[in-house]
Amino acid sequence: MEIVFLTALGVGFSTILGGIIGFFANKSSHKFNDAILSFAAGVMLLSSVTGLILPSLELGGDYKLLITILGVLCGAFVLDILDRLIPQSSYFLKMEKEQDKERSRAILFVLAIAIHNLPEGIATGVAFGTDDIGQALTVAIGIALQNVPEGMIVIPPMLSVGYSKAKALGIAFFTGFIEIVGTMLGYFAVSVASVILPFALAFAGGTMLYLISDEMIPETHSHGNERVATFALLVGFSIMLIFDALL
DSSP states (O other), rough: OOOHHHHHHHHHHHHHHHHHHHHHTTOHHHHHHHHHHHHHHHHHHOOOOIIIIIIHHHHHHHHHHHHHHHHHHHHHHHHHHHHHGGGHHEEEEEEEHHHHHHHHHHHHHHHHHHHHHHHHHHHHHHTTTTSSSHHHHHHHHHHHHHHHOOOOOOHHHHHHHHOOOOHHHHHHHHHHHHHHHHHHHHHHHHHHHHHHHHHHHHHHHHHHHIIIIIIIHHTTSSSOOHHHHHHHOOOOHHHHHHHHHHH
């Protein structure tokens, strides 16, 4: 239990750390930002497969393929629904009318990061439900490494539309806190009902794959830095492969 809580704090704080770094890197080039985000995508890609989807297959029993595939698809589908529905609420539509488009875009981007941090936290907590501490730490390290650049890219949009540094950092703290909550929820849900573990692992893996494909790769390829982004992703993937082998 203690190691889960400490890991949750570490995963959540990595977003906050990224936010602090974002203060100093908020004038960095698109190429640099795309490289670190692509690196994070590579880290997530390896972690989602070796830390979540493959363990789901191992624990799924007679129906392992069905459970794992259904879990991956459900994870992606649920995150897609959240991405579509939450920004469409009356509150955000009202905000769109009252503020300029740039400010609204920055707010919705941060909202998307916050939405994504919950299943990422759940992925960490669920991984500990396997009782394979090495594998769970691989997932946690992957998510934590991904959270640093994620925290970094939260800050510049907030500063560019007029938020104070204190408020921007507070938003980064909030997104990190969501991850801590998600980690504990994932851990306790699996502890209470371990029968759902194979599906939960695949579900969490699906959310991570959705993030990579729907948000991270398109963003890193939108500024003409496709080659840099591709190699940064491969470096992130390779480094996490080393971590996975060592752990």
